[in-house]
Amino acid sequence: xxxxxxxxxxxxxxxxxxxxxxxxxxxxxxxxxxxxxxxxxxxxxxxxxxxxxxxxxxxxxxxxxxxxxxxxxxxxxxxxxxxxxxxxxxxxxxxxxxxxxxxxxxxxxxxxxxxxxxxxxxxxxxxxxxxxxxxxxxxxxxxxxxxxxxxxxxxxxxxxxxxxxxxxxxxxxxxxxxxxxxxxxxxxxxxxxxxxxxxxxxxxxxxxxxxxxxxxxxxxxxxxxxxxxxxxxxxxxx
Amino acid sequence: xxxxxxxxxxxxxxxxxxxxxxxxxxxxxxxxxxxxxxxxxxxxxxxxxxxxxxxxxxxxxxxxxxxxxxxxxxxxxxxxxxxxxxxxxxxxxxxxxxxxxxxxxxxxxxxxxxxxxxxxxxxxxxxxxxxxxxxxxxxxxxxxxxxxxxxxxxxxxxxxxxxxxxxxxxxxxxxxxxxxxxxxxxxxxxxxxxxxxxxxxxxxxxxxxxxxxxxxxxxxxxxxxxxxxxxxxxxxxxxxxxxxxxxxxxxxxxxxxxxxxxxxxxxxx
Numbered sequence: 001x002x003x004x005x006x007x008x009x010x011x012x013x014x015x016x017x018x019x020x021x022x023x024x025x026x027x028x029x030x031x032x033x034x035x036x037x038x039x040x041x042x043x044x045x046x047x048x049x050x051x052x053x054x055x056x057x058x059x060x061x062x063x064x065x066x067x068x069x070x071x072x073x074x075x076x077x078x079x080x081x082x083x084x085x086x087x088x089x090x091x092x093x094x095x096x097x098x099x100x101x102x103x104x105x106x107x108x109x110x111x112x113x114x115x116x117x118x119x120x121x122x123x124x125x126x127x128x129x130x131x132x133x134x135x136x137x138x139x140x141x142x143x144x145x146x147x148x149x150x151x152x153x154x155x156x157x158x159x160x161x162x163x164x165x166x167x168x169x170x171x172x173x174x175x176x177x178x179x180x181x182x183x184x185x186x187x188x189x190x191x192x193x194x195x196x197x198x199x200x201x202x203x204x205x206x207x208x209x210x211x212x213x214x215x216x217x218x219x220x221x222x223x224x225x226x227x228x229x230x231x232x233x234x235x236x237x238x
Numbered sequence: 239x240x241x242x243x244x245x246x247x248x249x250x251x252x253x254x255x256x257x258x259x260x261x262x263x264x265x266x267x268x269x270x271x272x273x274x275x276x277x278x279x280x281x282x283x284x285x286x287x288x289x290x291x292x293x294x295x296x297x298x299x300x301x302x303x304x305x306x307x308x309x310x311x312x313x314x315x316x317x318x319x320x321x322x323x324x325x326x327x328x329x330x331x332x333x334x335x336x337x338x339x340x341x342x343x344x345x346x347x348x349x350x351x352x353x354x355x356x357x358x359x360x361x362x363x364x365x366x367x368x369x370x371x372x373x374x375x376x377x378x379x380x381x382x383x384x385x386x387x388x389x390x391x392x393x394x395x396x397x398x399x400x401x402x403x404x405x406x407x408x409x410x411x412x413x414x415x416x417x418x419x420x421x422x423x424x425x426x427x428x429x430x431x432x433x434x435x436x437x438x439x440x441x442x443x444x445x446x447x448x449x450x451x452x453x454x455x456x457x458x459x460x461x462x463x464x465x466x467x468x469x470x471x472x473x474x475x476x477x478x479x480x481x482x483x484x485x486x487x488x489x490x491x492x493x494x495x496x497x498x499x500x501x502x503x504x505x506x507x
Contacts, residue, residue, distance in 0.1 A: 051350055052349050052350050071352075072353075072354070073352075075352040076352040080347075082350075083343075084343040086342070086344040086347035087342075087344070088248070088252060088342070088344060090251075090252050090256070091248075091252070099244060100347070102241065103244055103245075103347075103348070103351040103353055104352060105241070105352060105353075147347070
């Protein structure tokens with residue numbers, strides 16, 4: 001079954017076209033790398049897919065629910081890490097996760113175990129008592145991912161989850177995402193190709209608001225070591 | 239319901255971690271105590287004068303008759319001060335509500351979890367209102383002091399019903415300002431701009447009647463109807479008047495609705 005279905009999705013900011021009639025499908029359980037140069041329309045697409053922003057025209061469905069006709073049903077199935085982790089700096093990590101769990105409608109009796117689960121998964125258990133405002137960038141990112149995982153949504157949409165992390169933190173976050181495979185569908189955007197190569201089975205490349213590649217990793221690289229880089233540079237050339 | 243409560247609770251916790259919360263509590267307590275002490279001084283002077291005059295209370299001019307009891311002599315003048323202080327503090331209580339969400343990019347979280355925007359707006363308004371109630375309750379110490387040390391021939395030193403309706407009046411005025419402030423806050427990323435604009439609107443509202451007196455009908459009657467002190471004139475004196483409750487209630491509902499529209503509209507830009 002398709003987890004995400006996008007039909008003719010278009011978004012304009014005044015007269016600038018950010019994304020232009022996108023069409024793609026993402027199957028359940030896939031880990032998909034969403035690639036593109038800066039400003040290609042990655043964040044815009046993700047903001048629409050999470051129901052934050054309505055499209056100018058076109059349709060987007062998550063697990064069969066149209067994001068703007070049945071927003072609550074669709075949003076219940078989505079965990080989202082925006083470009084900037086949406087932290088309330090005055091709350092502790094635990095207080096913050098509890099607040100998000102309540103917003104997501106996690107039953108009161110399950111909140112405690114749910115926080116434990118996501119905190120263990122993202123390796124932030126020792127930080128639960130600290131204020132989110134004093135965390136390092138790597139930990140903020142992890143709290144952001146933990147927040148997205150709360151309520152066990154079927155689909156995780158992660159906008160540049162490794163941005164600003166040091167190499168070791170990158171590796172840890174990637175391993176964390178990889179461990180979600182099978183149980184979750186994951187869409188992650190990045191412009192670091194090696195990360196995509198390491199964990200994604202499918203690749204979507206967007207350039208100037210249009211999808212220029214939508215295929216499996218194997219088909220895109222053609223088995224070559226530098227296949228993804230070559231293809232990316234070729235497709236996103238002027 | 240549960241999400242509204244979650245947002246209310248979070249607003250309250252967050253607010254109490256800000257410096258502004260405690261500055262506002264202090265300003266409220268400080269200003270009201272100064273006027274309280276002054277009022278008490280005046281009250282005891284007039285009481286002494288009435289006792290030493292052979293004619294008693296009937297010998298004193300009409301404008302001093304209010305000092306016959308603590309409720310009219312001390313609490314009533316205090317409300318005028320609370321009304322003005324509220325105009326100054328309410329903008330600082332409401333400025334955070336949406337401006338901070340926008341500047342910290344957390345609005346993106348609120349709008350992507352499975353809740354309706356109207357729940358966010360109501361939760362936030364109730365959070366702001368609770369903060370105002372907390373600020374207002376700082377002043378509860380004054381009627382409590384009066385009832386402990388004061389005495390009267392009729393038994394209770396204070397008419398609690400009148401005091402209660404006085405508090406309700408302040409709550410209506412403060413609640414309306416918080417709603418206006420929330421709306422202004424939803425349109426800017428800057429908390430300072432939000433506070434300033436809210437204050438300007440509140441100030442204009444407060445001085446409306448004095449501007450209207452020079453104008454002809456029907457503008458004058460209309461402005462007169464909108465005037466804060468005119469709306470509250472009976473309620474503060476202890477008459478259960480429904481008109482101001484409906485009036486301020488409508489103002490709150492109107493601005494809550496506008497905030498909802500404004501939050502929705504921002505998703506399109």
